[in-house]
Amino acid sequence: MTALQHVKLGTYYVVHLPEADDFDFWRERARALVQCDVPPDRIAWVEPGGSGDLFAHGERRMPVPPMDAKPVRANRRFVSLARNAILHSDPERFALLYRLLWRLQSSPRMMEDKADPDVRRVEELDKNVRRDSHKMHAFVRFRLVESEDEEVGEHYVAWFEPEHHILRANAGFFMRRFSNMRWSILTPRGSLHWDGETMSEGPPAERHDAPGGDPMEDLWRTYYASIFNPARLKIGAMLKEMPKKYWKNMPEASLIPELVAGAQGREAKMVEKGALEFEERPDTLAAIDKAIHACRKCPIGSLDNHAVMGEGPQDAALMIVGEQPGDQEDQIGRPFVGPAGQLLDVHLEKVGIDRRAAYVTNAVKHFKYVQRGKRRLHQNPGAKEIDTCRWWIESERAIVKPKLVLAMGASAARGLLGKTVSISKVRGAPIPLEDGSELWVTAHPSYLLRLEGPAREEQARLFDADLAAVKTRLEELA
Ligand code: URA
DSSP: OOHHHHHHTTOEEEEEOSSTTOHHHHHHHHHHHHHTTOOGGGEEEEOTTSOGGGGOTTEEOOOOOOTTOOOOOOOHHHHHHHHHHTTSSOTTHHHHHHHHHHHHHHOTTGGGOTTOHHHHHHHHHHHHHHHHHHHHHHHOOEEEEOOSSTTTOOEEEEEOOOSSSOTGGGHHHHHHHTTTSOEEEEETTEEEEEOSSOEEEEOOOOGGGSOOOOHHHHHHHHHHHHHOOGGGOOHHHHHHHSOGGGGGGOGGGGGHHHHHHTHHHHHHHHHHHTOOOOOOOOOSHHHHHHHHHTOOSSGGGGSSOOOOOOBSOTTOSEEEEESOOOHHHHHHTSSSOSHHHHHHHHHHHHHTOOGGGSEEEESSSSOOEEEETTEEEEOOOOHHHHHHHHHHHHHHHHHHOOSEEEEESHHHHHHHHSSOOOHHHHTTSOEEOTTSOEEEEEOOHHHHHHOOHHHHHHHHHHHHHHHHHHHHHHHHHO
């Protein structure tokens, strides 16, 4: 009997998902079902703990697609929304995604139809999941647990209650951010444990499994009280950004009522003292430009140099990131105008990327050098300096919102990823970034300048191949 006949007889296919967030499993099953022509209303998708027994009657094993089955169509927009939407806690999400996939086979442009209820729903799920992840990034608070075992040392534990199945998807974020700490994040949906080298998963936890208070909390409270700016207090906006349900896990939240109550008095005092300057992320390129000139977050900014701001269209689809301005860039005040920039221009032109359409910037905003007589010799920025400067590149990305970021060299890659990667290992393929854009990594043009002969030719060929791949990808994303 063919799959189609099963359907006609009213057979249900029941797909049991091994994990609530298992996109790859869902995709594999969905592909096979589409290829066997099984319509959406004949499938029950059951996640762990779901009520699969309801469908036990008439249930069939997965059909096997015929050898000559047509490939399944799914455009990038669908795949990227589906990957996120599958993390939503709505039990209907698998069916919704299958319905979309099914419909995409006959209407390949349907994802562009903003009025379509299925498209609207998947966009809504995607948005909710992003918001939940954003809250997790902002509101997870670790508490120090003293271990009796000296070898174990310090262990930080956080309790968080995500609304959706976002825990595993956000493991990388916390691993990168707290790579040197030993930590656990406990949630009612599962737990993550990082020992400084490996990540492991554990079962769901309960609130009382996590510690309740420790000296770190005083630090958080002090920090929060010091950055709390009464002049900017907007209670509605604050509640929207930091909903009350998260307060119970945040030590600093105990200060909020008091700070709010005292806000007017504090504001008056601050105005008196002229102390209204608090750092918050600049929201225009002009504001970043101004702020980097005053930046002394690391020692490079205190050398005899000038900050060099990125340049290019504010809505550029491509952001090109270098390491730091060189001697000439520092003097002229523009990125990539010296020898490395001239070589870059040659290669960009060769593959047909228009530099004027790209936003060109650097991971580190000031020129780091040592003075040798009259010459200023370039020095590589250290990891700490690059990490400190990430604040600015992240601010630029938040405004320009490029679809694709090209990092040239290891420092640029670290500026984007927060960790060091090997160029030869990561070049040639996209690395997804948290905001949905893609990072591509290639060598730095200065590296080519330092080579000669066949080695230079070989590296130039690889560089061109990377740029050409970026060009193709940009065209796909357009
Ligand atoms: N090298 C870089 O990384 N950036 C510049 O702007 C110039 C040279």
